[in-house]
Amino acid sequence: MDLFDFMFPEQAEASHLRSISRSLRTQTVAASGTRARIEQTQSSVEGLREDVHFLNMVVMAIIKRLTEKETMNMADISDILEQIDHLDGVQDGGLDINSMRAVLGAVKT
Numbered sequence: 001m002d003l004f005d006f007m008f009p010e011q012a013e014a015s016h017l018r019s020i021s022r023s024l025r026t027q028t029v030a031a032s033g034t035r036a037r038i039e040q041t042q043s044s045v046e047g048l049r050e051d052v053h054f055l056n057m058v059v060m061a062i063i064k065r066l067t068e069k070e071t072m073n074m075a076d077i078s079d080i081l082e083q084i085d086h087l088d089g090v091q092d093g094g095l096d097i098n099s100m101r102a103v104l105g106a107v108k109t
Contacts, residue, residue: 065077
């Protein structure tokens with residue numbers, strides 16, 4: 001505390017409150033930017049999960065057709081995708097990785 005603060009405590013307090021306010025404003029802006037990045041990342045992760053589920057289904061379709069016919073075409077893949085979509089108990093256009101592992105006998109321990 002210097003002499004000015006001692007002689008004029010109201011001005012010193014006001015100055016201190018202004019610096020606290022600036023600091024809080026800066027932190028609020030930084031936090032809102034962080035929240036936006038978190039929400040964007042969560043949305044991206046959810047999109048990736050959906051893609052992985054679909055790709056698991058495609059791989060499973062390829063494996064199934066290859067083991068049945070030893071040949072395949074695009075119509076075969078489309079047909080088999082419809083057949084195996086329900087293997088994980090949900091007809092959602094995807095296949096849970098654990099369901100695929102169970103069918104292949106490669107259950108993760």
